[in-house]
Amino acid sequence: MQTTTAAPPADLIPDSRVGWKQKGTMLALTIIPFVAFVAAVALLWNTAVGWTDLGLLVVLYVFCGFGITIGFHRMLTHSAFEAVKPLKAGLLIFGSMAVQGSAITWAVDHRTHHAHSDKEGDPHSPHHGFGGGLGGQLRGLAHAHMGWMFSHPAGQERERMARDLSQDRLVRFIDRTFVLWAVLGFVLPFALGFALTGTWRGALTGLLWGGLVRLFLNHHVTWSVNSICHYFGRRPFPAYDLSTNNWLLALPSLGESWHHNHHVFPTSAFHGLGKMQLDASGLMIRAWEKMGWVTQVRRPTSDQILRKLGRGD
Numbered sequence: 001m002q003t004t005t006a007a008p009p010a011d012l013i014p015d016s017r018v019g020w021k022q023k024g025t026m027l028a029l030t031i032i033p034f035v036a037f038v039a040a041v042a043l044l045w046n047t048a049v050g051w052t053d054l055g056l057l058v059v060l061y062v063f064c065g066f067g068i069t070i071g072f073h074r075m076l077t078h079s080a081f082e083a084v085k086p087l088k089a090g091l092l093i094f095g096s097m098a099v100q101g102s103a104i105t106w107a108v109d110h111r112t113h114h115a116h117s118d119k120e121g122d123p124h125s126p127h128h129g130f131g132g133g134l135g136g137q138l139r140g141l142a143h144a145h146m147g148w149m150f151s152h153p154a155g156q157e158r159e160r161m162a163r164d165l166s167q168d169r170l171v172r173f174i175d176r177t178f179v180l181w182a183v184l185g186f187v188l189p190f191a192l193g194f195a196l197t198g199t200w201r202g203a204l205t206g207l208l209w210g211g212l213v214r215l216f217l218n219h220h221v222t223w224s225v226n227s228i229c230h231y232f233g234r235r236p237f238p239a240y241d242l243s244t245n246n247w248l249l250a251l252p253s254l255g256e257s258w259h260h261n262h263h264v265f266p267t268s269a270f271h272g273l274g275k276m277q278l279d280a281s282g283l284m285i286r287a288w289e290k291m292g293w294v295t296q297v298r299r300p301t302s303d304q305i306l307r308k309l310g311r312g313d
């Protein structure tokens, strides 16, 4: 576990250029799903939750989760594969429904993270400028988990970091219409809840579980990759940044918690590299590859892996 007591780098100091619009939006997006989560648990405590609600939660969690992990992250940010247009559009739409910023903004912030990983300029490193001791470590983790979104202007350096994405008409369209898809992330579970139960109560509990609770879980699992997976876990590849592989988060993160592997092989479509490293997103990409829906799938060879482990020639 490494920390530094150096003065905070300029980019990690709360930035006054972040407007109230971004701060207010972030505040609403973090508090409302949390309140909904507490309310949903309270409801669950009093009356058994319906199978329809749980089904909506699981299905939309997985669809929106894959939208982020496969769509925004592996496909858009790292060009780990090419997808046929309808699949590409679907992934980007479900990624937008996870309400973590528009497609290009997300990719820009994440490319910035890789470009400066755990160094000055990394928007969400838990390791820089938070002082020593337990307090400093907790402040660093809180910053990496959520705090950075209140202090880092979203999608900074869009021109320089994502020119390739801005030139893609489909990506540009879904990026510009982000708010529409974000709203769809709530309208869809509401409509499905109504369609499946035929009652307004079913529509409202569908919105609660499939919309807000799902958003709460999607958010915190993604954010855990930024915080926990740069702090707790194993680092099998020597001489890299402070990213980690964390098996506990493998299932909920749909494979993203093999985050150290990912930092070593950022363009790989697969983050789980061993047979025991469950990577649901990677399994999905492999299935789509077999069906011919994705092509040019990038994967490291075993020689490349051994060399990075320091065991090759």
Ligand SMILES: [Zn+2]
Binding pocket: 113, 117, 226, 230, 243, 259, 263
């Ligand atoms: Zn990382």
Ligand SMILES: [Zn+2]
Binding pocket: 073, 077, 078, 110, 114, 262, 266
């Ligand atoms: Zn990445």
